[in-house]
Amino acid sequence: MHQYTVSDPSALETSLLEFLAKSKTDLELENINCIFNSFIPQLANHYKLFCQSERWNSFINICNHSSLRKILLEDPYTRRSVEKPRGYAGDACLIDFMYKLSAPNPSDTYFGRELFWHLMESSACQSVRWRALHLAEKIDEVHQSNQKRINILSLASGHLRELHYVRDFDQKVERFYGIDQDPRSNEEARRSLPYLQLDIREESILNVIREKYKPNRPLDFIYSAGLFDYLNDKVAQKLITSSFRLLAPGGRILVANFAPDLVEQAYMEAFMDWYLIYRDENQMEALAEDLPISQVGEVKTYRDAMGNVVYLQIIKN
Numbered sequence: 010m011h012q013y014t015v016s017d018p019s020a021l022e023t024s025l026l027e028f029l030a031k032s033k034t035d036l037e038l039e040n041i042n043c044i045f046n047s048f049i050p051q052l053a054n055h056y057k058l059f060c061q062s063e064r065w066n067s068f069i070n071i072c073n074h075s076s077l078r079k080i081l082l083e084d085p086y087t088r089r090s091v092e093k094p095r096g097y098a099g100d101a102c103l104i105d106f107m108y109k110l111s112a113p114n115p116s117d118t119y120f121g122r123e124l125f126w127h128l129m130e131s132s133a134c135q136s137v138r139w140r141a142l143h144l145a146e147k148i149d150e151v152h153q154s155n156q157k158r159i160n161i162l163s164l165a166s167g168h169l170r171e172l173h174y175v176r177d178f179d180q181k182v183e184r185f186y187g188i189d190q191d192p193r194s195n196e197e198a199r200r201s202l203p204y205l206q207l208d209i210r211e212e213s214i215l216n217v218i219r220e221k222y223k224p225n226r227p228l229d230f231i232y233s234a235g236l237f238d239y240l241n242d243k244v245a246q247k248l249i250t251s252s253f254r255l256l257a258p259g260g261r262i263l264v265a266n267f268a269p270d271l272v273e274q275a276y277m278e279a280f281m282d283w284y285l286i287y288r289d290e291n292q293m294e295a296l297a298e299d300l301p302i303s304q305v306g307e308v309k310t311y312r313d314a315m316g317n318v319v320y321l322q323i324i325k326n
């Protein structure tokens with residue numbers, strides 16, 4: 010590919026367009042590293058320059074009709090995101106790829122498998138793995154600060170893979186509530202976790218907002234990962250406010266959200282048809298604005314080790 014500088018956006022675009030014009034045979038002859046070391050970083054730079062303009066949408070249109078797209082669809086992770094078998098891109102099975110709990114099938118092509126394992130090392134995927142470990146560490150932390158068995162709610166619980174990282178779960182957790190709208194995800198969570206204190210239900214988070222879903226005991230910890238990136242500000246704010254009412258005194262909420270400037274955002278939009286709502290620290294803190302101030306002990310934000318995900322933590326007095 011051509012050399013370019015970001016101060017020369019036209020050269021950058023020309024270089025990308027030349028790559029997108031290549032035939033499948035030419036692309037297959039390319040070293041796969043060219044896609045990862047050259048095309049994808051250039052795509053991210055192009056996104057930075059043009060994401061606010063019509064030019065990005067026209068560019069996506071070109072991507073959609075390229076041979077490169079056909080080849081990228083040989084990767085089962087990209088393919089699942091595009092095909093959306095559960096109706097949206099980031100379902101729990103796709104997240105299992107990111108957790109390295111699912112892998113390509115023997116029937117996947119050489120190219121598809123190589124792409125897959127490259128993508129799994131992207132910093133977005135590392136952040137998703139970090140997130141699961143972090144949630145488990147938070148459960149430990151909340152248990153330690155309570156000095157008793159705790160009650161937890163996970164909003165949009167998915168496969169609940171983070172619970173596999175919690176040691177001595179039975180001794181730390183009194184009741185664990187999970188709600189997710191996807192019955193197949195809930196089935197997998199129930200199948201794979203051996204704990205009697207799990208109460209996993211097919212519920213929409215809208216029922217938390219409408220106060221139709223209410224666990225039968227006050228909660229020490231409510232968390233959500235992989236959900237707020239799909240909620241607009243109004244719904245996100247309402248969910249925080251209604252969840253706060255479910256907390257016991259001293260209880261806390263933890264919400265994860267991908268931050269703007271994620272390097273992989275360009276690839277996700279251009280080739281995975283996967284659009285998230287990205288929030289920075291201020292936008293996350295704004296979600297807590299409707300809470301009754303006298304009952305709020307702490308509102309804080311922090312990022313993961315890769316700087317990709319913002320965490321909002323709220324503690325009730």
Ligand SMILES: C[S@@+](CC[C@H](N)C(=O)[O-])C[C@H]1O[C@@H](n2cnc3c(N)ncnc32)[C@H](O)[C@@H]1O
Nearest residue numbers: 099101165166167189190191194213214234235
């Ligand atoms: C990206 S997955 C995250 C799963 C899990 N929390 C994790 O971090 O691995 C998103 C989950 O949100 C669930 N979900 C999306 N919208 C929902 C809604 N309105 N109510 C309940 N669950 C929802 C999906 O069914 C899916 O399991």
